[in-house]
Amino acid sequence: MDVISVKNLTISYNKKPAIKGVNLNIESGHVVGIIGPNGAGKSTLLKGMLGLLPFDTGSVKIFGKDIDESRKRISYIPQREQFDWDFPINVEDVVTMGRYAHLPIVGFAKAGDKKIVADVLKKVEMEKYSKRQIRQLSGGQQQRVFLARALAQESDVYFLDEPFVGVDAKTERAIFKLMKELKDEGKTLLVVHHDLSMVKDYFDKLIMINQTLVAYGNSEEVFTPELVNKTYGGRLTMLQKTEELVSG
Ligand code: ADP
Numbered sequence: 001m002d003v004i005s006v007k008n009l010t011i012s013y014n015k016k017p018a019i020k021g022v023n024l025n026i027e028s029g030h031v032v033g034i035i036g037p038n039g040a041g042k043s044t045l046l047k048g049m050l051g052l053l054p055f056d057t058g059s060v061k062i063f064g065k066d067i068d069e070s071r072k073r074i075s076y077i078p079q080r081e082q083f084d085w086d087f088p089i090n091v092e093d094v095v096t097m098g099r100y101a102h103l104p105i106v107g108f109a110k111a112g113d114k115k116i117v118a119d120v121l122k123k124v125e126m127e128k129y130s131k132r133q134i135r136q137l138s139g140g141q142q143q144r145v146f147l148a149r150a151l152a153q154e155s156d157v158y159f160l161d162e163p164f165v166g167v168d169a170k171t172e173r174a175i176f177k178l179m180k181e182l183k184d185e186g187k188t189l190l191v192v193h194h195d196l197s198m199v200k201d202y203f204d205k206l207i208m209i210n211q212t213l214v215a216y217g218n219s220e221e222v223f224t225p226e227l228v229n230k231t232y233g234g235r236l237t238m239l240q241k242t243e244e245l246v247s248g
């Protein structure tokens with residue numbers, strides 16, 4: 001069964017379509033990159049799949065069900081600037097929030113939850129910072145905390161919006177490693193990526209989008225100069241540069 005099935009999805013802001021007529025069927029066990037120029041509708045597609053925006057047309061099914069029924073199986077890490085970094089909360093609490101779907105109504109974390117929180121913090125090498133206020137961390141450390149929170153949810157599908165932006169090399173490696181581990185566990189990852197570097201290393205499948213879907217398929221097959229140029233329109237004018245990126 002497809003993990004995600006998107007049919008004829010159109011989403012607009014103020015009556016202006018950001019994505020139009022998108023059709024996609026994504027199978028489990030892949031790291032799927034979503035690439036396209038600025039304003040192409042990458043974040044809109046992700047939020048649409050998550051049911052966070054109203055649709056003009058179309059439908060989204062996750063594990064064959066409506067999003068609301070699958071929500072517990074989904075983790076989402078938004079683009080970083082969307083968080084309120086002044087919120088006074090420490091690392092451990094942020095990650096514990098990832099367990100809320102699993103907690104009883106009253107919401108107190110049990111020993112089992114605490115162990116999971118400690119384990120995932122260790123996995124992203126942030127165990128020493130558990131009592132630190134989130135706003136005191138570097139951009140990369142913050143990103144690893146949000147990664148830990150997503151891991152604590154023990155989801156089947158992970159949506160990451162530009163996780164590599166503004167992070168240090170250590171965090172980049174940690175994210176890359178985690179993506180591979182999750183994929184090997186049969187999980188599905190959808191990852192918005194804003195540039196063309198590392199595409200073939202990071203993603204085994206690619207969604208190429210610029211309002212409409214340009215291509216979806218194995219990175220090896222769709223990450224070609226022709227399709228990259230089609231996706232980036234006139235914005236990537238030097239074909240030479242594209243060829244370097246695609247082959248490198
Ligand atoms: P990307 O993530 O590929 O950069 P977005 O999905 O964020 O693109 O945006 C797609 C288009 O929709 C852009 O033209 C953007 O300006 C517009 N847009 C995004 N969010 C909003 C919003 N909340 N209100 C109005 N327009 C928006």
Ligand code: MG
Pocket residue numbers: 042043044079192
């Ligand atoms: Mg975006």
